[in-house]
Amino acid sequence: MVIVTRGPEGAVLVDDHGAVSNRAPESVEIIDTVGAGDAFSSIVILGLTSGWSGERILDRALSFASAICSIRGATTGDRGFYSGWRGRWEGMGR
Numbered sequence: 001m002v003i004v005t006r007g008p009e010g011a012v013l014v015d016d017h018g019a020v021s022n023r024a025p026e027s028v029e030i031i032d033t034v035g036a037g038d039a040f041s042s043i044v045i046l047g048l049t050s051g052w053s054g055e056r057i058l059d060r061a062l063s064f065a066s067a068i069c070s071i072r073g074a075t076t077g078d079r080g081f082y083s084g085w086r087g088r089w090e091g092m093g094r
Contacts, residue, residue, distance in 0.1 A: 040064070
């Protein structure tokens with residue numbers, strides 16, 4: 001699988017069968033883009049180790065990276081920010 005991030009235009013994923021998925025990021029008020037790439041990559045790794053489909057990885061990575069762009073800085077001390085994502089994804093399965 002190959003994933004190419006394209007900033008405000010989202011990301012493209014090509015799976016091992018050659019299928020292409022294009023996704024646009026969620027519309028958020030951009031406060032700070034610091035950490036967006038790391039956020040995206042962390043969710044890709046989580047998805048790969050959790051057995052998520054390529055499309056699910058792409059959707060979740062873009063959503064999380066977009067959310068990071070809506071806060072100041074690469075991380076937040078608000079644990080609720082992170083637990084909210086975990087709770088949402090655990091309820092959605094693979």
